[in-house]
Amino acid sequence: MSARAEAARPSLTRRLTAEALGTAFLLMIVVGSGIMGDRLAGGNDAVALLANAGATAAGLVVLILIFGPISGAHFNPAVTLVFVLRGEHGKREGLAYAGAQTVGAVLGVFAAHAMFALPILELSTKHRDGPAQAFSEVVATFGLVATILGSLRARPDAVPATVGLYIGAAYWFTASTSFANPAVTVARAFTDTFAGIAWTSAPAFIACQLIGAVGAQLAFGWLLRESARP
Numbered sequence: 001m002s003a004r005a006e007a008a009r010p011s012l013t014r015r016l017t018a019e020a021l022g023t024a025f026l027l028m029i030v031v032g033s034g035i036m037g038d039r040l041a042g043g044n045d046a047v048a049l050l051a052n053a054g055a056t057a058a059g060l061v062v063l064i065l066i067f068g069p070i071s072g073a074h075f076n077p078a079v080t081l082v083f084v085l086r087g088e089h090g091k092r093e094g095l096a097y098a099g100a101q102t103v104g105a106v107l108g109v110f111a112a113h114a115m116f117a118l119p120i121l122e123l124s125t126k127h128r129d130g131p132a133q134a135f136s137e138v139v140a141t142f143g144l145v146a147t148i149l150g151s152l153r154a155r156p157d158a159v160p161a162t163v164g165l166y167i168g169a170a171y172w173f174t175a176s177t178s179f180a181n182p183a184v185t186v187a188r189a190f191t192d193t194f195a196g197i198a199w200t201s202a203p204a205f206i207a208c209q210l211i212g213a214v215g216a217q218l219a220f221g222w223l224l225r226e227s228a229r230p
Contacts, residue, residue, distance in 0.1 A: 010070050012093065018071035019097055020104030022063050026075050027108030027187050028115075029059035034194035035116045048194055049171065057168030064160035076181040077101055078213035082145055085217050098183070105187035113191065124189050124196030128176060134204045136176035141212030142219075143170060144180045149220045182206045 009015070030052070037051030067073040074080045077098035084094035110120050147166040151159045170178035179185050179197070185205045188197045197205065 012096065015071040016096055016100040018067045019074060020100040020107075022067040022071070022073055023075040023101045023104035023183055024108035024111065025063055026056075026059065027105045027184065028112045030056050030184065031109050031112035031188070031191050031193060031195045032115060035112065035118070038194040049177065052194065053168050053171035053177075056171070057164040059164075060167055061160045061164035064163060068160065071097075075101055075183070076144075077183055078141055078181060078209050079145065079148065081210065082149075082213050082217045085214070086221070101183040102186055105183040106190055109187045109190045118193070122190060122192040122196075124192045124198050126192070126196040126201075127198045128201040128205070133176045133201075134208045136174040137179060137205050137208035138212040138215070140170050140174045140176060140178035140180040141209040142216040143212075144178075145213050145216035146220055149216070149224065153224050176205070179205055180209060180212070182209055185209070 010018075033055035034048065034052045037048035037055075041047040041051070063075065064073040067075075072083070074083070074097060080089065080094050080097040080101070083089045084091060089097070113120050113122065144163070144166060147162050148159060151162045155162075167178060167180070170180065179188070182205075185197060185202050188195050189199045189202050
């Protein structure tokens with residue numbers, strides 16, 4: 001990155017605040033809409049999931065539009081890892097992003113609990129185990145990173161919409177309901193609601209998300225690479 005471009009970027013403090021705040025709102029949307037959907041669906045999990053997916057997809061579009069110009073609107077350590085591997089962020093900056101995202105995500109869960117008069121601190125008992133669930137997270141995160149990289153190459157202005165649409169779809173076509181985000185996974189272990197995941201299930205999800213992200217970076221780094229000109 002040129003010195004002029006670096007100088008034009010918002011300060012690291014502002015970028016980290018944007019990542020924390022954006023990820024907090026993302027988790028308020030994910031957990032809050034899960035609670036609301038579950039309460040109103042009368043035991044119909046399909047209706048609750050539909051509400052959860054629709055709210056998350058719509059919320060992502062808005063959050064990326066708001067925070068994208070400030071921090072890039074990663075809201076996801078796996079996405080940040082990809083940009084570190086691409087040389088667009090330094091390692092220390094990437095770690096700081098991941099920390100801000102994770103703290104923001106957990107605080108977002110606590111805020112959702114407060115809005116629905118639930119105990120602020122909970123530990124999830126909702127197990128999401130097995131090879132199928134883990135593989136689903138590889139697929140979900142691979143697809144998310146592919147969506148971001150492909151959209152950035154072809155239509156950068158369409159990234160908010162394509163990410164929202166992809167996540168909305170991935171809620172339904174993956175067995176895991178597409179967490180696709182290590183910070184989200186950690187935070188959802190702190191809620192024993194519709195969106196929760198047990199602590200014992202979280203490590204496999206996180207490992208598979210990182211595998212999916214790196215796999216997508218390798219695949220699309222090759223697919224989108226311009227041919228060398230003589």
